[in-house]
Amino acid sequence: MIFLEKITNKNINNILNTIFNTADDFSYEYVSNNVDDTKWLANYIAKYLKKGDIITLNGELGSGKTVFLNGIASYFNVEKDVSSPTFTIVNEYNIGKDYPIYHFDVYRIKNSNEFLDDIGTEYFDNGICLIEWGDEIISDILPQNTIHIDITKDIEDENKRYFKIWRNK
Numbered sequence: 001m002i003f004l005e006k007i008t009n010k011n012i013n014n015i016l017n018t019i020f021n022t023a024d025d026f027s028y029e030y031v032s033n034n035v036d037d038t039k040w041l042a043n044y045i046a047k048y049l050k051k052g053d054i055i056t057l058n059g060e061l062g063s064g065k066t067v068f069l070n071g072i073a074s075y076f077n078v079e080k081d082v083s084s085p086t087f088t089i090v091n092e093y094n095i096g097k098d099y100p101i102y103h104f105d106v107y108r109i110k111n112s113n114e115f116l117d118d119i120g121t122e123y124f125d126n127g128i129c130l131i132e133w134g135d136e137i138i139s140d141i142l143p144q145n146t147i148h149i150d151i152t153k154d155i156e157d158e159n160k161r162y163f164k165i166w167r168n169k
């Protein structure tokens with residue numbers, strides 16, 4: 001049994017400082033009891049995001065990857081509909097800065113070779129990259145500072161989700 005430090009509204013700033021301002025490995029858990037909790041977490045994380053940051057979102061269909069990304073987009077007042085970019089692989093959102101958010105959904109990409117051929121790695125330096133299914137499919141080509149978020153559904157409570165936020169070089 002592995003016990004992860006839990007993210008609460010008391011320690012979240014300290015934890016996000018570790019996540020975004022150090023090169024340390026880490027592993028934290030956040031328990032979301034409803035969509036609003038997920039949006040609260042996403043909003044907090046959004047405050048820390050800057051150019052060059054990469055977050056993967058991993059978890060089965062319906063786990064909440066897009067809800068979380070909507071929370072990030074709403075922090076930046078993105079007006080475009082933030083649904084998964086199923087047919088385009090990557091969507092670009094203007095966030096009123098000199099770099100955008102790139103929202104990827106790599107579910108339909110076979111592996112990292114296909115990603116390198118079709119998309120390339122230039123996006124990684126040029127904005128904030130939020131990559132649905134990133135850890136499952138293109139983990140081997142993501143930079144070391146990539147932050148991974150795994151979302152798991154609770155077995156009984158249909159509104160409960162477990163977020164594991166980790167980096168492991």
Ligand SMILES: Nc1ncnc2c1ncn2[C@@H]1O[C@H](COP(=O)(O)OP(=O)(O)O)[C@@H](O)[C@H]1O
Pocket residue numbers: 032033034035036037038059060061062063064065066067068084158159160161
């Ligand atoms: N705590 C929660 N956090 C996020 N979504 C939740 C939560 N509880 C229920 N849901 C529901 O689960 C679904 C998640 O869908 P979505 O974000 O599109 O999943 P994914 O992008 O991972 O396939 C939504 O219908 C949302 O209303």
Ligand SMILES: [Mg+2]
Pocket residue numbers: 065066084132
């Ligand atoms: Mg989705």
